[in-house]
Amino acid sequence: MSKIENAVEMARNKRHATQQESQGQVPPEMPRLADQDPAYAQTKVISLDKSHLEKHRLMMLIDDPKAVDCYNLLCTQLLQKTRDKGHNSIMVTSALKGEGKTITAINLAVSIAREVKQTVLLVDTDLRNPAIHHYLGCDGQKGLRDYLLADEPLAELLINPGLAKMVVLAAGKRLSGSTEILGSPKMEKLVEEMKRRYPERYVIFDCPPLLTAPDALIFSSYVDGVIFVVEAGRTPRDEITKAIELLDGKNIIGLVMNGVRETRRAYY
Ligand SMILES: Nc1ncnc2c1ncn2[C@@H]1O[C@H](COP(=O)(O)OP(=O)(O)O)[C@@H](O)[C@H]1O
Numbered sequence: 638m639s640k641i642e643n644a645v646e647m648a649r650n651k652r653h654a655t656q657q658e659s660q661g662q663v664p665p666e667m668p669r670l671a672d673q674d675p676a677y678a679q680t681k682v683i684s685l686d687k688s689h690l691e692k693h694r695l696m697m698l699i700d701d702p703k704a705v706d707c708y709n710l711l712c713t714q715l716l717q718k719t720r721d722k723g724h725n726s727i728m729v730t731s732a733l734k735g736e737g738k739t740i741t742a743i744n745l746a747v748s749i750a751r752e753v754k755q756t757v758l759l760v761d762t763d764l765r766n767p768a769i770h771h772y773l774g775c776d777g778q779k780g781l782r783d784y785l786l787a788d789e790p791l792a793e794l795l796i797n798p799g800l801a802k803m804v805v806l807a808a809g810k811r812l813s814g815s816t817e818i819l820g821s822p823k824m825e826k827l828v829e830e831m832k833r834r835y836p837e838r839y840v841i842f843d844c845p846p847l848l849t850a851p852d853a854l855i856f857s858s859y860v861d862g863v864i865f866v867v868e869a870g871r872t873p874r875d876e877i878t879k880a881i882e883l884l885d886g887k888n889i890i891g892l893v894m895n896g897v898r899e900t901r902r903a904y905y
């Protein structure tokens with residue numbers, strides 16, 4: 638059996654083992670973040686709407702085994718490439734808008750949360766075009782913007798999407814000129830704090846595209862690694878090249894080919 642087949646097989650086994658969890662029943666041995674830090678005890682739990690999740694192809698309930706395998710494989714590869722180095726802060730970006738960054742970031746985070754040893758914090762860092770709150774069905778949710786601009790306490794902004802070991806910081810209301818605030822010392826300090834807080838926690842940042850504003854490039858110097866999403870058959874080759882060139886010297890952990898059109902036979 639090849640390495641990839643092995644990994645897919647392992648991921649498939651893991652999926653069966655965690656089926657219960659995906660249905661919202663959390664096995665008792667799974668520690669909740671609230672057990673590790675009293676700050677999380679206040680975390681608001683949001684209830685997810687099944688049809689909403691399915692519509693957006695979110696993995697909490699997705700029942701397409703191929704898609705689940707792909708995200709689990711991505712998760713396995715991420716863990717392999719980061720764990721030994723102590724890297725735990727990863728941004729998801731792409732060249733342009735609408736290429737599947739947010740879907741990839743959410744599904745990767747869910748996959749990480751299902752790993753026995755890991756917990757995950759998912760942060761919507763795309764302040765210009767926030768989307769995580771929408772995909773999770775909690776429109777109007779406050780988040781990162783409210784922490785950065787209005788000093789609202791983080792503990793009151795974090796939400797739990799009903800999955801053990803996963804916490805989400807939404808973006809809050811859209812912010813058109815976000816470059817300055819994302820590049821501020823306050824943001825850098827927050828990322829540093831998030832990285833150091835729990836050794837077993839991954840922090841996934843859903844970032845803006847690289848070619849439409851400087852935000853993502855600035856942010857790339859705060860994190861340990863970058864996952865670059867390409868929309869299969871749509872992202873122009875020269876845009877991919879330009880974006881990758883911008884990331885010169887950064888730790889590109891992997892490239893995700895996202896096949897967005899549902900009519901395609903292969904998900905990726
Ligand atoms: N693999 C996929 N399968 C089906 N639809 C997808 C997939 N990836 C993205 N989409 C859809 O494409 C649109 C853009 O995806 P999104 O993740 O929000 O992009 P980005 O964050 O890069 O702007 C959304 O409507 C999303 O539901």
Ligand SMILES: [Mg+2]
Nearest residue numbers: 738739763768
């Ligand atoms: Mg997005």
